[in-house]
Amino acid sequence: MTTEEKSDSSGRAIQILQRIWRSLSVPLFSVFLAALIGAIILWLSGANPLGAYWALLQGALGSPEAVGRTLEKATPLVFSGLAVAFAFKAGLFNIGGQGQLLIGGIVAAYLGFAIDGLPFIIHMPLALLGGSLAGALWAAIAGALKTYTGAHEVITTIMLNYIAINLTDFLANGPWKDTGIIARTPKVLDTAVIPSWGFIPLGFLIAVLMAVLTYYLLFKTTWGYAIRTTGLNAEAAKYAGIKVGRVIILTMAFSGFLAGMGGSVETLGVIGRYQPGFNVGLGFDGITIALLAKTNPLGVIPAALLLGAMDAGGSQMQFDAGVRFQIIDVIKALILFFVSADVIVRKILGARAVDEEKVTLSTGWGG
Amino acid sequence: MATTTTTGATAKQGLKLDAGLVGRVAIILVAIAALAYYFIQPQQATAVYASTLRQSTPIVLGALCGLIGERTGIINIGIEGQMLLGAFIAFMVNVYTGNLILAALAGVLTGALLGLFLAWMSITLKMDQIIGGTVINILALGLTSFFYVAGLTTKGKIQPIPLGPLADIPLLGPIFFNNAPITYLTIILVFFFQFALFRTVWGLRSRAVGEHPSAADTVGIRVNVMRYMNTTLAGCLSGLAGAYLTLEAVGSFERGMTNGRGFVALAVMIFGKWTPLGSWGAALLFGFATALQTQFQFLGLDFIPHQFVGMFPYVLTIVVLAGFVGRSRPPAAEGKVYDPE
Numbered sequence: 202m203t204t205e206e207k208s209d210s211s212g213r214a215i216q217i218l219q220r221i222w223r224s225l226s227v228p229l230f231s232v233f234l235a236a237l238i239g240a241i242i243l244w245l246s247g248a249n250p251l252g253a254y255w256a257l258l259q260g261a262l263g264s265p266e267a268v269g270r271t272l273e274k275a276t277p278l279v280f281s282g283l284a285v286a287f288a289f290k291a292g293l294f295n296i297g298g299q300g301q302l303l304i305g306g307i308v309a310a311y312l313g314f315a316i317d318g319l320p321f322i323i324h325m326p327l328a329l330l331g332g333s334l335a336g337a338l339w340a341a342i343a344g345a346l347k348t349y350t351g352a353h354e355v356i357t358t359i360m361l362n363y364i365a366i367n368l369t370d371f372l373a374n375g376p377w378k379d380t381g382i383i384a385r386t387p388k389v390l391d392t393a394v395i396p397s398w399g400f401i402p403l404g405f406l407i408a409v410l411m412a413v414l415t416y417y418l419l420f421k422t423t424w425g426y427a428i429r430t431t432g433l434n435a436e437a438a439k440y441a442g443i444k445v446g447r448v449i450i451l452t453m454a455f456s457g458f459l460a461g462m463g464g465s466v467e468t469l470g471v472i473g474r475y476q477p478g479f480n481v482g483l484g485f486d487g488i489t490i491a492l493l494a495k496t497n498p499l500g501v502i503p504a505a506l507l508l509g510a511m512d513a514g515g516s517q518m519q520f521d522a523g524v525r526f527q528i529i530d531v532i533k534a535l536i537l538f539f540v541s542a543d544v545i546v547r548k549i550l551g552a553r554a555v556d557e558e559k560v561t562l563s564t565g566w567g568g
Numbered sequence: 569m570a571t572t573t574t575t576g577a578t579a580k581q582g583l584k585l586d587a588g589l590v591g592r593v594a595i596i597l598v599a600i601a602a603l604a605y606y607f608i609q610p611q612q613a614t615a616v617y618a619s620t621l622r623q624s625t626p627i628v629l630g631a632l633c634g635l636i637g638e639r640t641g642i643i644n645i646g647i648e649g650q651m652l653l654g655a656f657i658a659f660m661v662n663v664y665t666g667n668l669i670l671a672a673l674a675g676v677l678t679g680a681l682l683g684l685f686l687a688w689m690s691i692t693l694k695m696d697q698i699i700g701g702t703v704i705n706i707l708a709l710g711l712t713s714f715f716y717v718a719g720l721t722t723k724g725k726i727q728p729i730p731l732g733p734l735a736d737i738p739l740l741g742p743i744f745f746n747n748a749p750i751t752y753l754t755i756i757l758v759f760f761f762q763f764a765l766f767r768t769v770w771g772l773r774s775r776a777v778g779e780h781p782s783a784a785d786t787v788g789i790r791v792n793v794m795r796y797m798n799t800t801l802a803g804c805l806s807g808l809a810g811a812y813l814t815l816e817a818v819g820s821f822e823r824g825m826t827n828g829r830g831f832v833a834l835a836v837m838i839f840g841k842w843t844p845l846g847s848w849g850a851a852l853l854f855g856f857a858t859a860l861q862t863q864f865q866f867l868g869l870d871f872i873p874h875q876f877v878g879m880f881p882y883v884l885t886i887v888v889l890a891g892f893v894g895r896s897r898p899p900a901a902e903g904k905v906y907d908p909e
Contacts, residue, residue, distance in 0.1 A: 346889075352889040356885065356886075359828060367876070367878045535707070537706055545693065
């Protein structure tokens with residue numbers, strides 16, 4: 202090996218490192234800034250920020266059980282983050298993750314408690330896929346409305362959220378209600394429960410698998426190419442012969458499939474039944490995660506782990522440091538702000554913009 | 569119809585031409601039905617209509633906020649968050665000072681600041697406007713739930729002021745002339761902005777900026793200054809809607825108490841074709857849907873589960889949006905960053 206070649210290869214290594222730094226610097230620094238402002242808010246409200254963050258860290262990673270809790274909390278977040286990120290790629294903003302998750306959750310619960318006599322190997326996947334498909338159908342409504350009427354998905358998915366809350370509330374109070382006074386479904390049968398291995402919930406592995414699958418779908422298939430082309434320029438996609446209307450419906454459906462699977466995994470693996478009011482706010486977290494991951498499905502995993510760790514450590518923080526865990530919601534919102542306002546972060550870091558697929562959503566209400 | 573049509577295409581055209589007529593006929597039918605209801609059940613009908621007006625107040629304020637922004641080119645999906653934080657700050661100021669006027673002003677100011685924040689994100693930081701609005705929504709949700717202390721109630725509520733003899737007119741009196749100040753103010757604001765937007769220099773400039781910013785720039789309108797101003801001004805209205813909720817309607821604060829009204833307001837804005845009067849009409853429709861909801865429970869019509877009645881305004885929003893979005897044209901330059909070279 203000549204010296205020239207050597208310096209060339211080390212130069213390339215530096216280049217790769219630089220590229221990694223460029224793409225990671227903004228998200229990492231955004232999280233740092235959000236934590237900093239969160240600390241100031243904590244300090245102003247009379248708490249000790251360092252103590253609070255230390256307790257948070259302990260609660261999230263301090264023991265094997267804590268790590269298990271973090272993974273458990275991160276699992277539905279991976280799904281809701283994937284759902285938003287996937288729709289973003291087609292230029293669609295799915296704020297309806299919450300509703301799709303609820304619908305997925307309650308259908309999975311129904312399939313889990315109502316069907317008897319199936320072995321685990323069939324029953325669990327059946328309930329999981331049934332819930333996911335229900336989420337897909339729920340989201341496809343918004344996709345179809347956009348394709349056929351031009352109604353913007355930002356409003357329709359939010360409205361579908363409220364409708365889903367009412368619908369699931371009705372089901373858990375009425376036809377699918379457990380015996381007793383509490384409004385919830387019966388417990389799912391053992392054959393439908395998603396197990397844990399030690400402190401690692403199997404649901405988390407399913408989530409990782411879905412992230413890889415989503416990545417593959419987006420970047421290695423023609424369907425993914427059609428989706429990304431539509432997202433970059435719907436007009437051009439139309440001229441290139443892509444059936445944009447169909448892409449919109451299918452993208453929303455798959456996005457809802459992911460969110461619905463999140464609800465199903467949570468129902469079958471963590472709660473064991475459906476009860477109203479579960480996981481409020483997951484849909485919004487999905488937006489933060491998707492943007493933190495720069496809409497890359499694989500990036501969703503670490504982003505969801507971060508937010509999951511914050512959720513998992515929240516109660517310990519409240520217990521040890523006397524800080525209300527809702528501060529986490531504020532920090533999450535700040536993360537979203539800094540990640541999206543990357544101009545600020547870049548200015549502070551003096552970093553250049555990376556040429557990447559930028560999300561454009563504000564195209565007006567005309568569809 | 570005078571022109572009998574033979575082919576499908578012309579039939580379609582005929583339908584389109586008569587959309588205005590259909591609308592007028594629909595309004596007349598609704599008015600007849602409303603009067604009939606009043607003659608059969610005077611007290612109940614009056615209660616429903618009065619409630620309709622009150623329910624529509626925050627929605628039409630939100631819609632005004634949305635349309636002023638969009639007419640100038642800024643899409644605001646953060647109305648929900650502006651309302652929520654406005655409601656919360658108004659509530660807290662009232663709890664700590666006991667003053668209702670100060671509290672309402674604080675709510676308005678909160679809305680304005682969030683409007684300014686949206687303008688900064690959209691114009692200076694060139695963020696995607698829909699994401700900017702989402703930041704506001706999530707931030708408002710987080711801040712209000714962090715600082716919220718359960719169990720507080722406002723010191724007093726904004727009370728209705730009957731407008732003398734006007735309040736004694738049958739049907740119209742109890743509905744229009746026996747309200748609390750923010751409700752009156754809202755009706756005035758609807759007409760004020762209808763006038764301002766279409767009959768004043770400010771309105772002309774605002775619309776120019778929203779339709780064709782570079783042309784507006786050429787004739788000396790400072791596009792981004794206008795956008796900053798209008799988005800902040802519009803924020804006042806969402807903040808007022810929030811203050812209405814805590815100070816005039818409920819008398820306390822609950823988490824997420826806006827319940828999607830900010831998003832319904834956007835649908836109302838589209839339904840009302842980006843005009844204040846049109847939005848008011850649409851908002852009244854939604855107010856009516858919500859007012860009926862409580863009336864349903866009141867009447868003991870429990871063969872329909874209350875959850876389905878509760879869905880009604882949201883289903884209506886989707887139906888309205890699906891039916892009207894293609895037919896009304898949004899301002900041409902909305903959502904786009906304007907970069908003066």
